Amino acid sequence: MAESRHPATMAAQALGWIDEQTKALIPPVHCATTFIRDPDNQYRAGYSYGRTTNPTFVQPEALLAKLEGGAACLTFASGMAAATAVFLALRPGDHVVAPQVMYWGLRNWLKSFAAEQGLLVDFVDAGATDALAAAVKPGRTRLIWIESPANPTWTITDIAAAAEIARRAGARLAIDSTVATPVLTRPIELGADIVMHSATKYLNGHSDVVAGALVTARQDELWDRIAAIRSGNGAILGSFEAWLLLRGMRTLHLRVERASRTAQAIAEHLVRDRRVVAVLYPGLSRHPGHAVAARQMRGGFGGMLSIRVAGGESAAIATAARVTVWKRATSLGGVESLIEHRASIEGAGSPAPGDLLRLSVGIEDAADLIGDLEQSLAGAG
Ligand SMILES: *Cc1c(COP(=O)(O)O)cnc(C)c1O
Numbered sequence: 001m002a003e004s005r006h007p008a009t010m011a012a013q014a015l016g017w018i019d020e021q022t023k024a025l026i027p028p029v030h031c032a033t034t035f036i037r038d039p040d041n042q043y044r045a046g047y048s049y050g051r052t053t054n055p056t057f058v059q060p061e062a063l064l065a066k067l068e069g070g071a072a073c074l075t076f077a078s079g080m081a082a083a084t085a086v087f088l089a090l091r092p093g094d095h096v097v098a099p100q101v102m103y104w105g106l107r108n109w110l111k112s113f114a115a116e117q118g119l120l121v122d123f124v125d126a127g128a129t130d131a132l133a134a135a136v137k138p139g140r141t142r143l144i145w146i147e148s149p150a151n152p153t154w155t156i157t158d159i160a161a162a163a164e165i166a167r168r169a170g171a172r173l174a175i176d177s178t179v180a181t182p183v184l185t186r187p188i189e190l191g192a193d194i195v196m197h198s199a200t201k202y203l204n205g206h207s208d209v210v211a212g213a214l215v216t217a218r219q220d221e222l223w224d225r226i227a228a229i230r231s232g233n234g235a236i237l238g239s240f241e242a243w244l245l246l247r248g249m250r251t252l253h254l255r256v257e258r259a260s261r262t263a264q265a266i267a268e269h270l271v272r273d274r275r276v277v278a279v280l281y282p283g284l285s286r287h288p289g290h291a292v293a294a295r296q297m298r299g300g301f302g303g304m305l306s307i308r309v310a311g312g313e314s315a316a317i318a319t320a321a322r323v324t325v326w327k328r329a330t331s332l333g334g335v336e337s338l339i340e341h342r343a344s345i346e347g348a349g350s351p352a353p354g355d356l357l358r359l360s361v362g363i364e365d366a367a368d369l370i371g372d373l374e375q376s377l378a379g380a381g
Contacts, residue, residue: 007067007182008253014059014246015066029243030055052231056242061213063249064203067182068195070215072223074230075242079178079198080105081235082212084113086143086174086194088233089225092118094142097135099126099157101150103176103198104346111349127155127289132162136169144169147176148185149293152306152342152358153280153351156289159296163191172222178202178333179304183256184297188217201333202303204248205255209241255335255363260300262369263361267305269370274310275377277355281305303361304332306342309377313354317341320357322376325368332360337369 010016018025033050037043047055057075065073076082083106090096098110100123110121124131126146136144144166148157159175166173174194175187181202187195197203199211216223230236237245260283267281282293283301293301309316320328326339338360342352352358361369 010066011063011252012250014250015063017059027056027059027243027246029239031239051234051236054236054239054242056239057237060199060242060246060249063246064182064197064213065215067252068177068215069186069188070195071218073213073215074227075199075237075245076212076214076230077235077237078210079103079176079196079200079212080109081230081233082198082214083176083196084109085226085229085233085235086145086196086214087114087119088117088229089222090119090142093120094118095120095122095137095140096143096145097122097124097132097141097171098145099147099150099155100124101126101153101155101351102145102147103151103178104350106176108349125155126150126157126162129158129161129165132157133165136165136171138169141169141171144171144173145176146173147179148296149179149282149289149302149304150176151179151304152346152356154179154282154287154289154302154304154306156282156287156293156296158292159185159187159190159192163193166193167191179302180297181252181256181302183253184260184300184302188215190296193217198333199245200331202256202259203252203333204245205252205334206244206248207331207334207336209244209248211237211241211245256303257300258363259303259361262363262366263303263305263359264301265366266359266361266370266373270307270373273377276307277310278308279305280307280356304359305361306356306358308353308355309357311355313341313343316355316357317344318379319376322379323372324375325364325372326359326376332358334360335363337362337364 035047061073146157172193
């Protein structure tokens with residue numbers, strides 16, 4: 001039984017699924033938008049129309065639910081489609097607690113659209129359990145949203161403590177776990193109700209699919225509303241993207257383990273470099289979230305880190321301009337390492353300091369990556 005296997009085995013074999021008819025090891029891409037009704041008017045196979053669900057979704061959703069230890073999973077057209085579906089399932093007047101440091105696109109959406117739709121959103125320092133607890137309004141707060149490690153300072157939120165705060169307030173805890181992946185953290189085991197992923201990042205892992213996913217701890221009324229929103233808003237993944245996502249997930253463990261190991265080595269190397277004024281990485285004992293991260297992350301601290309370059313914003317941008325192995329690009333979680341001046345993309349209201357470069361560590365040779373950072377920092381003279 002798949003249940004008794006280790007997560008890396010379940011992922012590599014996509015839960016061991018074999019096509020009944022052909023014995024194919026790899027599933028087909030189902031392009032059908034419509035399905036035959038049974039003569040007695042039923043849809044026994046479970047499929048009716050392509051905006052509600054698609055057989056190609058079934059395997060990546062089942063695999064991710066299993067890896068997260070959840071009851072069900074829904075894939076979405078993007079990470080943003082997945083995240084916003086959770087907020088859209090709330091009702092006008094509901095109160096939400098969200099982090100000050102979080103994925104900028106979602107922060108902007110919460111500040112504009114969610115507020116206009118009548119949600120009351122308070123942004124707090126989610127690295128401080130006290131601040132989360134103080135922001136909750138019992139009876140009014142419906143959702144606590146966290147992200148750990150959080151973009152772009154890799155702030156760590158204590159997931160178990162946040163879950164306890166939510167439980168006592170009668171609210172749900174949802175977490176953007178894109179950066180940790182189920183390889184390193186399983187938030188549902190720590191008490192989270194909903195886990196969100198930008199599957200564009202590590203889950204797919206090859207920078208060639210935009211996708212999102214939600215995993216729920218239990219199938220309840222909120223989950224039914226979220227599923228209805230996916231269908232009603234048409235926020236579904238394309239068939240080919242779903243197929244590519246499953247293909248990417250087969251190597252998730254290898255990629256995340258390698259990226260985490262290399263990120264740790266890069267962080268430890270740069271901490272000694274005087275051209276770098278700060279290295280932000282939860283795997284360093286000096287990171288304010290290190291102790292909590294060590295408790296809730298297993299087997300590594302992830303592939304994302306940021307550095308603050310001596311000389312300020314212009315020195316940071318000039319450093320990024322000199323890389324040859326790293327690629328100057330936004331996004332994260334792919335096999336190729338990316339470097340980005342974060343304040344330039346986040347714009348006004350960003351908590352990213354001007355001297356900050358965000359590094360997404362890929363699976364290349366660690367010495368090549370360190371050597372390239374060395375030469376680009378050296379260019380600052
Ligand atoms: C990229 C990202 C998102 C948004 O996902 P999309 O797939 O781009 O819509 C959300 N959260 C985090 C942490 C991300 O990195």
